[in-house]
Amino acid sequence: MLELRNVTKRFTGIVAVDGVSFQARRGEATGYLGPNGSGKSTTMKLITGLINRTSGEIMFDGERIQNDLTAYKQRMGYVPEEPYLYQHLTGLEYLVMVGQLRGLPMKPTAERIDGLLRLFSLGDDQHVPISSYSKGMRQKVLLSAALLHNPDLILLDEPFSGLDVASVLVMRSLIQELAARGKVVLFSSHELEIVERVCSHVVILHRGKVVADDSIQRLRILMALPTLEEIFSQLAVEQDTAAMSRAIADLVMA
Amino acid sequence: MTRIQFRVLYREFLFRVVDLEVLAPDGDMSKLLGQFAGLLIFCSLWLTPIAGLASTADQRNRLLGMMLMWTAQHFLIATTMLAVGLFAVMSWESTFPDRRDVLVLSPLPIRARTLLFAKLAAVATALSITVSTLNSLTGLLLPFGFASRGGAMHVVRAFGAYWITQFAAGLFIFCLVLAVQGLAQLLPRQAFLRISSWLQTGFFVLMVTVYFLQPPFTELQDLLANARALRWVPSYWFFGLFQQLNGLALPQLAFLAHRAWAGLSIATGGAAAAYLICYLRTLRRIAEQPDILPRRRGLHWLPPFGDSLQTAVAHFSVRTLLRSRSHRVMLTFYLGIGLGLALYISHTPEVYERASSFGDWYRLNAPLLMASAPTMCAAIVGTRVVFSMPLDARANWIFRMMPGADITRCLAASRRLLYALSLAPAWLACAALFFWLWPWRIAAEHLAVLAALGTFVAELSLFHFHKIPFTCSYLPGKTRFNMALVYLALFLFVTQWAADREMAALGDSALFAITLGVVVTSAALARWRTSAAGHSENGQVHFDETPDPAVITLDLHQDGVTTMQ
Numbered sequence: 001m002l003e004l005r006n007v008t009k010r011f012t013g014i015v016a017v018d019g020v021s022f023q024a025r026r027g028e029a030t031g032y033l034g035p036n037g038s039g040k041s042t043t044m045k046l047i048t049g050l051i052n053r054t055s056g057e058i059m060f061d062g063e064r065i066q067n068d069l070t071a072y073k074q075r076m077g078y079v080p081e082e083p084y085l086y087q088h089l090t091g092l093e094y095l096v097m098v099g100q101l102r103g104l105p106m107k108p109t110a111e112r113i114d115g116l117l118r119l120f121s122l123g124d125d126q127h128v129p130i131s132s133y134s135k136g137m138r139q140k141v142l143l144s145a146a147l148l149h150n151p152d153l154i155l156l157d158e159p160f161s162g163l164d165v166a167s168v169l170v171m172r173s174l175i176q177e178l179a180a181r182g183k184v185v186l187f188s189s190h191e192l193e194i195v196e197r198v199c200s201h202v203v204i205l206h207r208g209k210v211v212a213d214d215s216i217q218r219l220r221i222l223m224a225l226p227t228l229e230e231i232f233s234q235l236a237v238e239q240d241t242a243a244m245s246r247a248i249a250d251l252v253m254a
Numbered sequence: 255m256t257r258i259q260f261r262v263l264y265r266e267f268l269f270r271v272v273d274l275e276v277l278a279p280d281g282d283m284s285k286l287l288g289q290f291a292g293l294l295i296f297c298s299l300w301l302t303p304i305a306g307l308a309s310t311a312d313q314r315n316r317l318l319g320m321m322l323m324w325t326a327q328h329f330l331i332a333t334t335m336l337a338v339g340l341f342a343v344m345s346w347e348s349t350f351p352d353r354r355d356v357l358v359l360s361p362l363p364i365r366a367r368t369l370l371f372a373k374l375a376a377v378a379t380a381l382s383i384t385v386s387t388l389n390s391l392t393g394l395l396l397p398f399g400f401a402s403r404g405g406a407m408h409v410v411r412a413f414g415a416y417w418i419t420q421f422a423a424g425l426f427i428f429c430l431v432l433a434v435q436g437l438a439q440l441l442p443r444q445a446f447l448r449i450s451s452w453l454q455t456g457f458f459v460l461m462v463t464v465y466f467l468q469p470p471f472t473e474l475q476d477l478l479a480n481a482r483a484l485r486w487v488p489s490y491w492f493f494g495l496f497q498q499l500n501g502l503a504l505p506q507l508a509f510l511a512h513r514a515w516a517g518l519s520i521a522t523g524g525a526a527a528a529y530l531i532c533y534l535r536t537l538r539r540i541a542e543q544p545d546i547l548p549r550r551r552g553l554h555w556l557p558p559f560g561d562s563l564q565t566a567v568a569h570f571s572v573r574t575l576l577r578s579r580s581h582r583v584m585l586t587f588y589l590g591i592g593l594g595l596a597l598y599i600s601h602t603p604e605v606y607e608r609a610s611s612f613g614d615w616y617r618l619n620a621p622l623l624m625a626s627a628p629t630m631c632a633a634i635v636g637t638r639v640v641f642s643m644p645l646d647a648r649a650n651w652i653f654r655m656m657p658g659a660d661i662t663r664c665l666a667a668s669r670r671l672l673y674a675l676s677l678a679p680a681w682l683a684c685a686a687l688f689f690w691l692w693p694w695r696i697a698a699e700h701l702a703v704l705a706a707l708g709t710f711v712a713e714l715s716l717f718h719f720h721k722i723p724f725t726c727s728y729l730p731g732k733t734r735f736n737m738a739l740v741y742l743a744l745f746l747f748v749t750q751w752a753a754d755r756e757m758a759a760l761g762d763s764a765l766f767a768i769t770l771g772v773v774v775t776s777a778a779l780a781r782w783r784t785s786a787a788g789h790s791e792n793g794q795v796h797f798d799e800t801p802d803p804a805v806i807t808l809d810l811h812q813d814g815v816t817t818m819q
Contacts, residue, residue: 048655093569101656
């Protein structure tokens, strides 16, 4: 189980994440939602250990991740929000490098890479530099790299970005499948419809603070709203969206 | 509208002469540009006394004085051409609109003509700044000494002749590079991109080699006797042009000035044609075709470099060096300096006097011993510098996330890589040369010293290198360019002294054993120091270059009372 206890992150006085606490349990996919700038990606980076928290604790399976960050990183797979990859490497070379960096055994890893490339339809392009890949193909490389070592904790920051419809459907099922097989899956997305279908549990963040942390079913009942989109609008969207769009159109056409 | 567009684009292109992505998050572009300008002004500061002394020395002997002055004039022109040439090669990517320019600007209502003129103006400005800063002091002071006769009018004429010549020489070399680039653009775009990196590297080597190997002259007879050879050396054309403009041209050398004018016309015409080709063909092609065609076949295997992390780091680094043009060019720059120094040392007058024929190279000689050191050092230092320049710095998150990437293992990987990519090839090249030239025993003894020297330099260069090659962002300001010439002079002095000692030791077994022992011990100490520095750190590999603090705290609090923990 992944657990955040009162985690805060400040950047030169600006509070990006403010006392965030929630749990992501094994066997369920947890959706992490919030408007732009609410602190989702910062939280993801805190959980990966890419940046250090200002205060609070992050625990995985009852252990503080800082106690043995190396062991923790061995059990974690991460897909970042932006598909930053070494573009001069081919897809195959990149995945081999990740396998080597993780210290995975050579032969089974090569077989796993081959399988992932084939299943993600990247087999024909495995010797092509990543610079020639489309955004969706890069996303598939990132996903393959995140899953290569069979992690217990899977962190997905906007994993559907740039994927075509077929790939989104595969990814959706994959997240459910991984969760069903006992992985801890935490993923953030703006695609509320997908989150509603995939996740049983959501955490909604607004201005760095958790404003909802419950199952979607219970949130629907508690807030007496039929969809996650409406729940999200109620909790995390401050503006009157209709009025705002009218104002923009008025401004442009004035 | 067009004027505003031109201004905006001009400013954008001017500040993109240097790749912004290389900078660390805290990096300051103006600081980096200021540093380049500082380097050029510093070069000017060094050139002024060198050329000034030469131009004013021994006025009693009129002929000798004139020859020294001419040598100084030629040296300044050749140096400007070298600096501009290197600038042209370094800014290879910036001189023509690239894919990013086309994709970002095409949807906007901007004419291709405006884009091209803005690019041209930015390049011209950068070129002017390079020539002006490099000649900032020499161009103000030396025309007084270069005037054909006393009197204000002659000084003004020398002043004008100096600046016209320097700008013409700079323009010639810059346009020449542009023209060749333009010709290459006639090839299919992918072929152009592939050949482009080799052209860039070729230009680098060519310019440095020509600079150091151009025929020298110490007497007027030399100059006149070499007239046929001078026809092919552009720096002498512009030397002839300066004489013509300054009113001092010898009739025998008038052809040089004609060559300068002709060369300038051809180069500028070629550059104009290059831009026309770009305007008519390349802009459209950039949008239509991908930058690099995927290469499906090729050698993918690389040897292991230790454990899996070290192998990953090493393979990543080798592939980066093989595929990144900017890194290859930077490495070539250092190799060019090393090659140039080696050529310069082995062509000193002393060697000329002693080696009347090529056969004399087969005898043991100090200049050749000395020349092997800069080759080795340039390869090592160049590779180490290139390691510090990141590629896709934002993609380094994958290394940050990896378990077990500690300094000790990363340092071991960097060390093996540095040895494999620089020390070993340079040593093997020297081994081939020395075993061919000299008896095997002398060659083997020198190569043993050279290997120990290479290890010493490699270990020194890795001191406090707590990074994975090509992954740490670069923060300009830490490289002390202004000290480069001081270090170079010191290096040459020490190398000459060491070569003389080694020369004496090579014939004496006991002395050789002592010499080798000293160098090997130094290398071992350097290695121990570098490894110890890695162990003493907190084990974190650096991914962001951090600036030195403006204020160094002493951790003293409460009016000088140290806090008790």
